[in-house]
Amino acid sequence: MTHDHDHLPDEQLGRLLLESLEPDWHRAFVGRVSAAVRADSAGSRWSILATWLRPGLVAATGIAAMTALGFALLQGSAEQASFADMVVAEGVPAAMLAGEPGPSNDLLLSAVMEGR
Amino acid sequence: MGDVTDAELAARAAHGDDDAFGQLVDRYAPAARRVARALLGSDADADDAAQEGFLSAWRAIGRFDQSRPFRPWLMRIVLNAARDTGRRRGVRETDALSPDAADRRAGPDVEAGRALLRDRLREVLATLPERQRMAITMFDAEGYAHAEIAEVLGVPEGTVRSDVFHARRALRADLAPFLEDVR
Numbered sequence: 001m002t003h004d005h006d007h008l009p010d011e012q013l014g015r016l017l018l019e020s021l022e023p024d025w026h027r028a029f030v031g032r033v034s035a036a037v038r039a040d041s042a043g044s045r046w047s048i049l050a051t052w053l054r055p056g057l058v059a060a061t062g063i064a065a066m067t068a069l070g071f072a073l074l075q076g077s078a079e080q081a082s083f084a085d086m087v088v089a090e091g092v093p094a095a096m097l098a099g100e101p102g103p104s105n106d107l108l109l110s111a112v113m114e115g116r
Numbered sequence: 117m118g119d120v121t122d123a124e125l126a127a128r129a130a131h132g133d134d135d136a137f138g139q140l141v142d143r144y145a146p147a148a149r150r151v152a153r154a155l156l157g158s159d160a161d162a163d164d165a166a167q168e169g170f171l172s173a174w175r176a177i178g179r180f181d182q183s184r185p186f187r188p189w190l191m192r193i194v195l196n197a198a199r200d201t202g203r204r205r206g207v208r209e210t211d212a213l214s215p216d217a218a219d220r221r222a223g224p225d226v227e228a229g230r231a232l233l234r235d236r237l238r239e240v241l242a243t244l245p246e247r248q249r250m251a252i253t254m255f256d257a258e259g260y261a262h263a264e265i266a267e268v269l270g271v272p273e274g275t276v277r278s279d280v281f282h283a284r285r286a287l288r289a290d291l292a293p294f295l296e297d298v299r
Binding site for chain 1: 234
């Protein structure tokens, strides 16, 4: 072993270290790490999708709720319209349907007096 | 494929190319496993740590500065993974052998003697402080420059030189009887 040149690698000690620490099953180890990397990539993609999933679901639920509400409102106004049409057809005075105030008491009284 | 540089592979890996990262794993797995073995002693723990190091590097590859060398960056991550593994599992320190251990172990057959020497080297290595283990493994076995080791370990270059010196002295003193047998 080199003693006088400590600034240079000691070839004998280095070779012994390499032999002593040399791992076997290189291909198996590389395969194992590559599989772990692929699994990690797939996991990351799923976690990204998962982070998108929650706000996506909230947004979709909101849109569905708004759509349902709008549909219900439209349906309600359509039903009101058809009820008004039916009442007119039955001969109810238009003034009642118009929602305007009825004849005043004075008007009614003068009509009765004229009738006598 | 041998012409592709680390920087090119790292750039492709940073864009999600796991095959490119696989080539980096293929290139650096032996060194990463040796460094982890030098730190942890146990081969199984070392392989777990090396794998964890590669996974951490894969997750962090987008933050790797491609203008800098890849090898020290990766080794720093592997070293941290090995340290974490050591903390989790408890570092297995090897008992120091008695002074006449070499006499008991050394046989007439040179190959058997070399095998004993390798075993003994790992045992003695395990008794050294962690930083000395890393410094001598990376300098003498892996061929890193002092400056690179300093970057990996996060210490001044002079400290690396001192660690290499002390580690060599300890190994030479302990292995001398074994070396006589295999000469």
